[in-house]
Amino acid sequence: MTTAGVKSPEVISELESHVREDIEQQTRLGATAEQAFANSVVRLGQAGTLKAEFAKSKAAPKSLDRFRLAFCLLLVAAVLWLSGFTFSMLGMTPAEWVLASSAVASSLCVAAFWTHAVRFLPIIENKRKRYVTEVVLFASGFVCSSLFCGFVLPYFERNLNGKILPPVWLWAVFPIAIFLALAAGIEEAARGRNLPSAANDVYCC
Numbered sequence: 001m002t003t004a005g006v007k008s009p010e011v012i013s014e015l016e017s018h019v020r021e022d023i024e025q026q027t028r029l030g031a032t033a034e035q036a037f038a039n040s041v042v043r044l045g046q047a048g049t050l051k052a053e054f055a056k057s058k059a060a061p062k063s064l065d066r067f068r069l070a071f072c073l074l075l076v077a078a079v080l081w082l083s084g085f086t087f088s089m090l091g092m093t094p095a096e097w098v099l100a101s102s103a104v105a106s107s108l109c110v111a112a113f114w115t116h117a118v119r120f121l122p123i124i125e126n127k128r129k130r131y132v133t134e135v136v137l138f139a140s141g142f143v144c145s146s147l148f149c150g151f152v153l154p155y156f157e158r159n160l161n162g163k164i165l166p167p168v169w170l171w172a173v174f175p176i177a178i179f180l181a182l183a184a185g186i187e188e189a190a191r192g193r194n195l196p197s198a199a200n201d202v203y204c205c
Contacts, residue, residue: 019044076108100167107177114181121189130190134183141179145172
């Protein structure tokens, strides 16, 4: 495989794992180790074919990743422009600008970097439990936002003669962003563990 151009250690390791598992299954059914190995090599296929399949599987994700990146950059630019325009129209003071901008920046950071937290999240292989967990997390974001509006905002209203600062309202979005990111992270962690890779697709064929 290495000579044919399959250089990735992860791919080689995964292919070896598939071969070992297949050999083990065959030997349990009565085949000798030599026969099982020969059968597994035949089932695995030619190295050149595998290399071509890996190249195909990598091309689509790269294009999709570029599209996602471009879309995210446009979205962030739109959010920042609209936020700045809104802050100016409201005539915010410098202190209010800082408070409002920190709320927007915090939510954008969660949206931009939530994937880095995926490896720290638990892998829930059971689909029903995973979907229930994601729904609970999704609902929790709105619950926390409602609690913020119900208990935190009135505090500002009482201490500012009935006036609620617009920047404080913006922080109500932050818990929604956090819990949505957690729900997406749980799903992504399970996908990374359970979805078959290109090697698995080729091998199963």
